[in-house]
Amino acid sequence: MKLTDIGTVKALMGENAFKKQFGQNFLISEAVPRRIAESGAAKGTLEIGPGIGTLTRELCERSEKVVAVEIDTTLLPILDQTLADFQNVKIINQDIMKVDIPTLLAEEFVGFEEIAVCANLPYYITSPVLMKLLESKAPFKSITVMVQKEVAARLSAPAGSETYGALTASVSYYASVKKLFDVPAGCFMPKPKVDSAVVKLSLYEKPPVDCNEATLFKVIRGAFAQRRKTLVNSLSTVISHIPKSTLAEIIVSCGYPATTRGETLDIQALSQIANAIDGYRG
Ligand code: SAM
Numbered sequence: 001m002k003l004t005d006i007g008t009v010k011a012l013m014g015e016n017a018f019k020k021q022f023g024q025n026f027l028i029s030e031a032v033p034r035r036i037a038e039s040g041a042a043k044g045t046l047e048i049g050p051g052i053g054t055l056t057r058e059l060c061e062r063s064e065k066v067v068a069v070e071i072d073t074t075l076l077p078i079l080d081q082t083l084a085d086f087q088n089v090k091i092i093n094q095d096i097m098k099v100d101i102p103t104l105l106a107e108e109f110v111g112f113e114e115i116a117v118c119a120n121l122p123y124y125i126t127s128p129v130l131m132k133l134l135e136s137k138a139p140f141k142s143i144t145v146m147v148q149k150e151v152a153a154r155l156s157a158p159a160g161s162e163t164y165g166a167l168t169a170s171v172s173y174y175a176s177v178k179k180l181f182d183v184p185a186g187c188f189m190p191k192p193k194v195d196s197a198v199v200k201l202s203l204y205e206k207p208p209v210d211c212n213e214a215t216l217f218k219v220i221r222g223a224f225a226q227r228r229k230t231l232v233n234s235l236s237t238v239i240s241h242i243p244k245s246t247l248a249e250i251i252v253s254c255g256y257p258a259t260t261r262g263e264t265l266d267i268q269a270l271s272q273i274a275n276a277i278d279g280y281r282g
Contacts, residue, residue, distance in 0.1 A: 003054040003082060004030045009189055012052050012078050022072050023122030026051050029187035032146075033058045033120075036198055039180055040144025042116035044109040048096045048129060049122050051075065053082035059118055060086040067108045071095045096129055101136035115139060120146040123192075127151070127167055130201075134174040143175070143201040152179050152197035159266035166224035172267045173209070173216065175201035209271035216274040223262025223270065231262045231273075242280055250276045 002008055009026050027033050037058035043065070050056040050068035052075065059066045066089045070079070073093055083089050090108065092099070109115050117140055121129060126147050133143055147155070150163075156177045157164040171177060183196040209216070222238035223231055232248045239247060248258045254272050256265075265273070 001082065002030075003052055003057065004028045004033070006189055009052065012082070022049075023124045024051060024072070025188040025190060025192050027054045027120060027187060028189045029183070032183055032187050035181065036118060036120070036144060036146060037062050039198065039200055040116055040118035040142060042114040042141055044112035044115040046104075046115065046117045046140075048117065048119040050079060050091065051120070053079050055118070055120055056083060056089060057086070060089050064088060065109065065112070066090070067092060067104070069094050069096045069099055097125065097132065101133060101138045105138050114141050116141050117143040117145070123148050123151075130167075131170065134171065134201075134203075140203055142203060144180070144198065145201075146183060146196050146198050149182060149195040149197045152199045155179075155199055155201075159269075160264040164263055166220055169220050169224070169265075169267055169270060170217070171201065173207055175203045177201050209267055211271040211274045212278050215278050216271055219270050219274045219277065223265060227263060228261060230258070231256070231260045231265070232258060234262055239277060242277065242282065246280065246282075250280060
């Protein structure tokens with residue numbers, strides 16, 4: 001059975017093929033799932049949203065074990081059928097946002113030295129899923145995901161560029177990001193309005209900066225909350241225990257002008273400011 005064949009997708013999904021629920025866009029290109037799996041599969045692979053199993057089959061061929069979390073109960077009998085050839089896959093019928101990632105890893109990947117995430121993500125929850133995976137501190141080697149092309153650009157944007165934002169800065173604390181390849185909208189059924197791209201996040205064993213994490217993320221939240229405002233003004237909304245004039249002095253003492261805007265600061269600069277804030281004794 002060729003799962004990337006439009007007729008097969010329609011036959012398997014029936015009237016649900018075009019419902020567009022749960023961000024369902026199925027891959028109908030043979031090369032794309034193979035290339036994603038080649039780039040991202042590990043001995044233990046966690047997939048989010050297997051759909052009808054197109055990428056899952058490629059992952060099963062390259063992993064010792066695949067665990068795939070799928071929210072849509074109606075897909076379970078289809079996956080039973082399309083993955084029948086593989087003994088190394090387990091489907092978990094859950095909302096990924098409700099799954100406790102470290103518990104799942106402890107239950108499903110005991111003894112696995114190398115665990116990675118590989119998925120064609122549902123686009124309506126791309127950022128929350130990525131942040132959930134990263135914040136879980138689970139020992140993933142990498143996270144290789146298909147996302148909207150615009151999100152791929154945001155993830156790999158340099159500081160100060162138009163697309164650089166809180167997501168870019170937050171992700172850069174956990175991982176380096178590499179865009180692998182573009183995927184045109186025509187590779188999916190139903191065809192989405194936007195093009196996509198595959199990105200690979202390679203997780204750091206230890207963070208690239210040394211600072212208090214809670215303060216750093218407070219600074220990131222503040223710095224990007226009000227784009228085009230000065231860092232002093234936007235930071236003062238989240239750092240309430242330090243007077244605005246002192247915040248300005250702290251920023252200047254770190255070597256940045258008082259007029260600096262948050263979106264120009266990379267993770268090193270943001271952590272430097274977080275450390276200076278933590279060093280403040282009022
Ligand atoms: N992997 C398939 C492919 O590439 O053809 C389908 C990808 S489709 C873009 C996204 C998949 O994620 C769908 O199967 C959808 O049902 C599933 N999904 C959506 N929201 C989810 C959630 N919160 N938790 C788990 N799976 C979800």
